[in-house]
């Protein structure tokens with residue numbers, strides 16, 4: 532029996548686990564009940580684990596010694612009011628598993644169920660580490676997210692390689708998407724102020740209208756990607772916050788701008804930031820001023836080419852080549868990138884489209900096809916089994 536056959540036999544158990552987690556979602560760094568549920572399941576399997584890693588994370592180890600292969604899941608939910616009318620609807624007001632991290636946690640526990648027997652019986656040489664990380668969706672006030680803190684806590688020190696996966700509600704169910712090299716973008720945020728001088732809306736010559744200055748700055752910002760960036764590269768700057776004024780006849784003092792900067796190449800990232808500064812400095816040409824604060828986000832996620840090919844071959848053998856596709860570059864970000872910077876890594880996308888409705892990630896109607904849970908568990912377990920048996 533393959534891990535996929537065995538995982539399919541666990542389907543009801545995995546669905547029950549995922550629904551329990553879905554009904555009790557917890558925000559970043561507050562995954563207390565979730566971690567308890569993870570720990571209780573590991574305990575029942577006779578697997579040793581440590582809690583309180585990187586705040587609310589759980590790290591478990593199966594087997595002994597080298598090589599040590601790591602599998603990662605994230606556990607946190609989002610501040611969203613769930614709009615789905617389902618039996619497993621969120622019971623925590625204003626909190627929702629709207630990105631599928633409940634599924635990731637269930638899949639990794641499923642992988643633990645599949646691997647624990649084989650490791651106990653000594654069928655696999657080496658060990659498997661299970662990384663249940665907190666806080667993928669949000670970093671603390673110091674810019675630390677769950678994966679970053681896990682790396683800093685040394686959870687990956689003895690790890691030879693690491694694999695993680697993400698369900699994707701917009702991709703065909705039970706298809707796997709793999710990509711070597713750059714995969715998901717670096718995400719930085721910015722907050723800026725365009726400063727003018729307030730005054731009467733009827734007498735602009737006596738004021739310095741920051742709305743007029745901001746309009747020029749925004750126009751310049753929107754020209755950075757098409758006119759300043761190398762067209763063969765990838766990047767985006769979106770201005771998502773524009774706030775100014777309270778009265779129709781008052782020129783305000785300042786305009787607040789905010790937005791996101793996405794890139795893959797560190798050189799492109801530096802250039803986008805430098806050009807953003809130039810675009811804002813247009814305010815100074817007219818005697819105004821600006822401030823700019825950059826909030827460093829997750830670095831770009833690049834899959835190790837060898838690990839990506841390892842994962843592609845593994846997925847093909849497990850699911851059949853027709854269900855394994857080349858992944859597209861994603862402008863979305865993922866803090867697994869910190870683990871991928873620390874160790875050879877592969878991150879997979881697992882299609883999980885539930886039905887004909889549009890259920891995008893981070894939306895109140897997000898949901899997945901639960902038939903992917905056994906597939907996810909089998910993919911994780913099989914990656915570890917292959918690595919440890921040298922059957923790569």
Ligand SMILES: [Zn+2]
Nearest residue numbers: 630668892893
């Ligand atoms: Zn998300």
Ligand SMILES: [Zn+2]
Nearest residue numbers: 630632667697
């Ligand atoms: Zn996510």
